[in-house]
Amino acid sequence: MSKIRWTVVTGASSGIGAELARVFAGIGHNLVLVARRRSKLEALAEELRASHGGAVEIIVADLNKQKGPQAVFDAVAELQIAPHTLVNSAGVGLAGEFVELPLDKQLDMMNLNMNALTKLCHLFLPGMLERGEGGVINLSSLAAFQAGPHMAVYYASKAFVLSLTEALHEEARPFGVTVTALCPGPTESEFPDTAGMGASKLFRGPLISAARVAQVGVEGYRAGHAIVSPGIANRFSAQIARLMPRFITRRLASTVNRG
Numbered sequence: 001m002s003k004i005r006w007t008v009v010t011g012a013s014s015g016i017g018a019e020l021a022r023v024f025a026g027i028g029h030n031l032v033l034v035a036r037r038r039s040k041l042e043a044l045a046e047e048l049r050a051s052h053g054g055a056v057e058i059i060v061a062d063l064n065k066q067k068g069p070q071a072v073f074d075a076v077a078e079l080q081i082a083p084h085t086l087v088n089s090a091g092v093g094l095a096g097e098f099v100e101l102p103l104d105k106q107l108d109m110m111n112l113n114m115n116a117l118t119k120l121c122h123l124f125l126p127g128m129l130e131r132g133e134g135g136v137i138n139l140s141s142l143a144a145f146q147a148g149p150h151m152a153v154y155y156a157s158k159a160f161v162l163s164l165t166e167a168l169h170e171e172a173r174p175f176g177v178t179v180t181a182l183c184p185g186p187t188e189s190e191f192p193d194t195a196g197m198g199a200s201k202l203f204r205g206p207l208i209s210a211a212r213v214a215q216v217g218v219e220g221y222r223a224g225h226a227i228v229s230p231g232i233a234n235r236f237s238a239q240i241a242r243l244m245p246r247f248i249t250r251r252l253a254s255t256v257n258r259g
């Protein structure tokens with residue numbers, strides 16, 4: 001009989017996080033779904049139990065609260081679950097001029113995108129290293145590969161996630177544990193609206209579906225990759241960003257981020 005594996009997914013109430021939960025349910029994992037909107041988590045939990053028959057728990061938590069990540073870790077321990085995989089998908093964007101956007105909103109975004117993700121990695125990774133299996137998928141972005149005028153702090157937060165994840169990938173690899181940065185380009189989800197990006201050139205083009213991002217992300221993670229960029233055009237963009245002079249990539253980003 002195969003071992004039951006649990007995956008904890010933050011940001012599971014919508015978009016890429018919800019789709020990642022569906023993909024993990026599809027490969028037989030039990031799920032712990034984390035976000036603030038209880039009704040969305042309950043609806044997804046019901047759907048996954050019905051479609052895949054596995055166990056699904058929900059944890060309603062605000063990861064922007066100082067003790068949010070610790071509360072999630074404690075709640076998972078209380079359920080006597082030793083997660084095989086952690087997915088850090090909770091994250092937000094904020095579009096606009098750096099000096100015009102309220103500083104507290106930008107600091108809150110940094111807290112969620114970077115601090116909460118880092119705390120959750122620090123809390124859950126030791127158990128994984130001890131057990132010598134599983135790992136973490138951190139949601140970075142194509143935004144991580146260049147500076148992003150008109151969305152400056154968001155791009156910087158995703159560069160942090162990419163750098164941290166690559167480093168953790170190497171630290172965890174000798175233990176048989178995989179840490180993967182999932183770096184999607186513009187993707188269908190609630191993100192453009194909550195980030196105030198709906199009118200930007202970036203989100204006017206054809207978008208990749210969150211389901212496709214999740215499928216390719218889980219395949220890359222299971223294959224032990226450090227960085228996964230779903231879609232040929234996105235993989236090409238990530239490579240080009242590395243090769244082009246930085247003044248060009250940041251000006252291109254400036255153009256596409258504008259409304």
Ligand SMILES: NC(=O)c1ccc[n+]([C@@H]2O[C@H](COP(=O)([O-])OP(=O)(O)OC[C@H]3O[C@@H](n4cnc5c(N)ncnc54)[C@H](OP(=O)(O)O)[C@@H]3O)[C@@H](O)[C@H]2O)c1
Pocket residue numbers: 010011012013014015016017034035036037038040061062063064065088089090091092093112139140141142183184185186187188189190191192194210
């Ligand atoms: N969509 C894109 O184009 C794109 C591209 C590259 C990378 N990404 C990254 O992918 C990740 C997922 O984004 P998405 O596109 O799926 O957007 P989304 O549909 O807006 O999902 C964001 C998720 O984060 C959760 N969340 C937000 N604030 C939270 C908080 N304080 N505490 C706990 N959970 C919180 C939301 O749930 P609640 O509101 O219920 O709490 C929601 O489940 C993000 O890290 C984003 O930066 C997105």
